Amino acid sequence: MTRYQKKLRMRHFYNQAFKILLFIVIALSLIVLITLLFDIFKKGFQTLTWDFLTSMPSGRATRAGILPSLVGSLVLIALTALISIPLGVGTAIYLELYANKRSRFFKLLQLNIANLAGVPSIVYGILGLAIFSQLLKLGPSLIVGSITLSLLILPVIIVSSSEAIKAVPSSIIDGSYALGVTRWKTITGVILPMALPGIMTGSILALSRAMGEAAPLIMVGAVGFVTFLPDNLLSRYSALPLIVFNWTSRPQAAFAQIAASGIMVMMIILLITNLTAIIIRNKTQSRID
Amino acid sequence: MKFFRLVSAGLILGLTLSACTAAESNTQEETKLSGSISIDGSSTVFPITELVAEDFNSENNDVQITVGFSGTGGGFTKFAAKEIEVAGASRPIKTAEADAATAAGIEFIELMVAYDGLSVVVAKDNAWLDYLTIEELAKLYGPEATATKWSEIREGFPETEIKLYSPGHDSGTFDYFTEAVNGKGGLIRQDNETVKIFFSEDDNALVTGVAGDAGSIGYFGFAYYEENADKLKLVPIQKDDAPITPSFETISNSSYPLSRPLFIYVNKESLAREEVNAFVTFYLENAGELASEVGYVALPDALYAEALAKLD
Amino acid sequence: MKKKKTYLQESIIQMILALFASISILTTIGIVFSLLFESVIFFNEVSIIEFFTTIRWAPVFDPPSFGVLPLISGTLLIAVLSSMVSLPLGLGSAIYLSEFASSKARKLIKPILELLAGVPSIVYGYFALTFITPLLRTFLPQTEIFNALSASIAVGIMTLPMVASLSEDAMMAVPNSIRQGAYALGSTQLEVSTHVIVPAAFSGIASSFVLAISRAIGETMIVAIAAGQTPSMALNPLGSIQTMTGFMVNMALGDIQQGSIEFKTVFVVGMVLFIITLIMNLIAKKIIARNREVYA
Numbered sequence: 001m002t003r004y005q006k007k008l009r010m011r012h013f014y015n016q017a018f019k020i021l022l023f024i025v026i027a028l029s030l031i032v033l034i035t036l037l038f039d040i041f042k043k044g045f046q047t048l049t050w051d052f053l054t055s056m057p058s059g060r061a062t063r064a065g066i067l068p069s070l071v072g073s074l075v076l077i078a079l080t081a082l083i084s085i086p087l088g089v090g091t092a093i094y095l096e097l098y099a100n101k102r103s104r105f106f107k108l109l110q111l112n113i114a115n116l117a118g119v120p121s122i123v124y125g126i127l128g129l130a131i132f133s134q135l136l137k138l139g140p141s142l143i144v145g146s147i148t149l150s151l152l153i154l155p156v157i158i159v160s161s162s163e164a165i166k167a168v169p170s171s172i173i174d175g176s177y178a179l180g181v182t183r184w185k186t187i188t189g190v191i192l193p194m195a196l197p198g199i200m201t202g203s204i205l206a207l208s209r210a211m212g213e214a215a216p217l218i219m220v221g222a223v224g225f226v227t228f229l230p231d232n233l234l235s236r237y238s239a240l241p242l243i244v245f246n247w248t249s250r251p252q253a254a255f256a257q258i259a260a261s262g263i264m265v266m267m268i269i270l271l272i273t274n275l276t277a278i279i280i281r282n283k284t285q286s287r288i289d
Numbered sequence: 290m291k292f293f294r295l296v297s298a299g300l301i302l303g304l305t306l307s308a309c310t311a312a313e314s315n316t317q318e319e320t321k322l323s324g325s326i327s328i329d330g331s332s333t334v335f336p337i338t339e340l341v342a343e344d345f346n347s348e349n350n351d352v353q354i355t356v357g358f359s360g361t362g363g364g365f366t367k368f369a370a371k372e373i374e375v376a377g378a379s380r381p382i383k384t385a386e387a388d389a390a391t392a393a394g395i396e397f398i399e400l401m402v403a404y405d406g407l408s409v410v411v412a413k414d415n416a417w418l419d420y421l422t423i424e425e426l427a428k429l430y431g432p433e434a435t436a437t438k439w440s441e442i443r444e445g446f447p448e449t450e451i452k453l454y455s456p457g458h459d460s461g462t463f464d465y466f467t468e469a470v471n472g473k474g475g476l477i478r479q480d481n482e483t484v485k486i487f488f489s490e491d492d493n494a495l496v497t498g499v500a501g502d503a504g505s506i507g508y509f510g511f512a513y514y515e516e517n518a519d520k521l522k523l524v525p526i527q528k529d530d531a532p533i534t535p536s537f538e539t540i541s542n543s544s545y546p547l548s549r550p551l552f553i554y555v556n557k558e559s560l561a562r563e564e565v566n567a568f569v570t571f572y573l574e575n576a577g578e579l580a581s582e583v584g585y586v587a588l589p590d591a592l593y594a595e596a597l598a599k600l601d
Numbered sequence: 602m603k604k605k606k607t608y609l610q611e612s613i614i615q616m617i618l619a620l621f622a623s624i625s626i627l628t629t630i631g632i633v634f635s636l637l638f639e640s641v642i643f644f645n646e647v648s649i650i651e652f653f654t655t656i657r658w659a660p661v662f663d664p665p666s667f668g669v670l671p672l673i674s675g676t677l678l679i680a681v682l683s684s685m686v687s688l689p690l691g692l693g694s695a696i697y698l699s700e701f702a703s704s705k706a707r708k709l710i711k712p713i714l715e716l717l718a719g720v721p722s723i724v725y726g727y728f729a730l731t732f733i734t735p736l737l738r739t740f741l742p743q744t745e746i747f748n749a750l751s752a753s754i755a756v757g758i759m760t761l762p763m764v765a766s767l768s769e770d771a772m773m774a775v776p777n778s779i780r781q782g783a784y785a786l787g788s789t790q791l792e793v794s795t796h797v798i799v800p801a802a803f804s805g806i807a808s809s810f811v812l813a814i815s816r817a818i819g820e821t822m823i824v825a826i827a828a829g830q831t832p833s834m835a836l837n838p839l840g841s842i843q844t845m846t847g848f849m850v851n852m853a854l855g856d857i858q859q860g861s862i863e864f865k866t867v868f869v870v871g872m873v874l875f876i877i878t879l880i881m882n883l884i885a886k887k888i889i890a891r892n893r894e895v896y897a
Binding site for chain 1: 814820879
């Protein structure tokens, strides 16, 4: 056997080993997820009834329902998406396509955003409370909760959208300019469609995070028990992660039971929002040649 | 013509009847309560307040109530900012907090609503621990404590390593326990080099912790023992004469040395509002019964009567 | 005529976008202001040197001890250990999805992985306490019930999808011409993935790493439940620790009096955390800038 053939054999061997290793990695991640989901499902399935979804909260576990928390969470997610996605994608567009990349303003901005991604959610709660709730006198209202969550997930959306935009080959962008298309039209017609999958990924991850946050919402005044559904932007509200958080801290096993049901509801909503974004992503993603 | 007269007679009769009933229900509606009440504060008091709010709201469903659990400290801050009418607390209000409220022009009343019996627990299969005195607790948790093995606490105890579990430094439970055992809130064993001491915010996690090791000991609200009696063993505590086991009776009559009061603080100005007054009255009248639903203990009737008197 | 109109339109759009971008600066200013204000008051009473050099963190004990090092050590421990889980596994998953998996498999697996990121952190916390910890204790009996390793594994699993998804997007965006060129030269898949694709996608991959580590540093609930709340200087993965964020949430939502010096520690610790992540991001930026490859 020639030295070349020997080396070729080794390379193929490494390749196979690598393939198997990667397969194990993926399988491991999937197994963990399935274990987790199965565990939640097993615990929460029995009490996930229509009554549970449509009842008001109660101090008695058998009667407690999540209606106001569910509505609160859904409204929060919708509002948060409405605020954070345009702001985030807009900022990414500015950073990647308009700003002077050599200016100090730009460098400051980039550093800022990366840093904000690491700020713990409770700090956003402190910020939201001090500035939006107290200084701007918006009180413990739904809109303050959405703004707080939006600020929390903004950095993730900006970073992932920036990366998505960066990855659009400049040959295509230059081609568009060469044809005389204005910058904004190039952005909306060429760049954004190509970057959409990455933007969607970032938004999915970000909104999933917002869905599960309890601590900053507690700080800005979201409550655990309400007797009404939120009807306007300034009303008091509850949210799913909050009520789950409270139920898991109770000693009674019945509360742990309905907490699992609450978590199932959260996961189902997550699944639906993820699937929607994924459908959009799959339809628009294509390997660039 | 005849038809017309019949119809108009019928109409007049009908209108008169409905006017009468309307007048009746009007007087009924005039006495129906409405408005909104906001409550926040300790997550320990939350379960009781939630039950009270639920029952009150089912009888008076025009009164909108919200109950939060941002902590005793957070509750007092919101109270002083006039964001809430009632603040739940697992400890008495501190001077600085009271001053902040007064500075904001708020006069408030302090009302005791229930007892929480702090239970000291060990793992279920711990067969040798029969009771502990307050002094022995201090030998475990006190600031001067040095013991690392149970044999140093009392003769006859095995040489097992001591593992201490405790609620976090910021909780009212910690504050109360260290004051009752060590004399001052916040005073606790300083060295964690020679002994293992574990803090946790989550009482359910503490249950797992204590239940998992033979030499471990911990403390938390009685409800957490009750729900996990299959994994934990209750330790009677002796303060003066004999070891007392925490139970509804001994906590209620205060013979158990580690029972702490739970409070609500009410804004006097808001008490002038009918619905708030009715709510707080309802609270005091029903707290005894509702508290035991969630593992707390009712105060003696006399104390509730005393509190109700404060409302006038 | 039309040129002027489009020019105006472009300027307005640019201004609006610049405004959007400024929101992040305003947020930072807001955060720094809220934290700094209280920190200054704090440092009037407690010396900075004591704060950074004492090795005991006990602000609520009597007498109080204000040494922040144990909290920093706890945070670092979690960040490092969880990265050891999320970065390799995440990158590995990304490489598999981008270079090896069929398009169908990819469309199925990627969303499932993203679900991992959406599981509420409370669930991870209890999962770590009631599943991972007992498992660890069978292999390493000296593991405490509250331990940093268990929490780190859970945090790693939670941040894995972030690394996997974002890295995979970055790798998918590498032009196929480069990929095909490498294969045409006779490279194996392993060689193409590691020598061509990953370096090409380095910027996106590194950003995902930074995001994941940042998220790990900021994670509260999992650590609070599974690793306990005991500040400790010993970098012992089998023991209980307290992180900066864990401490902050406890105090903010606890029963401590909110005007007190003890409570101001929330803001001070927040400030320290902010500075640490700033330094980390500066370093990361330098590394990324140096290694970025741009493909036309």
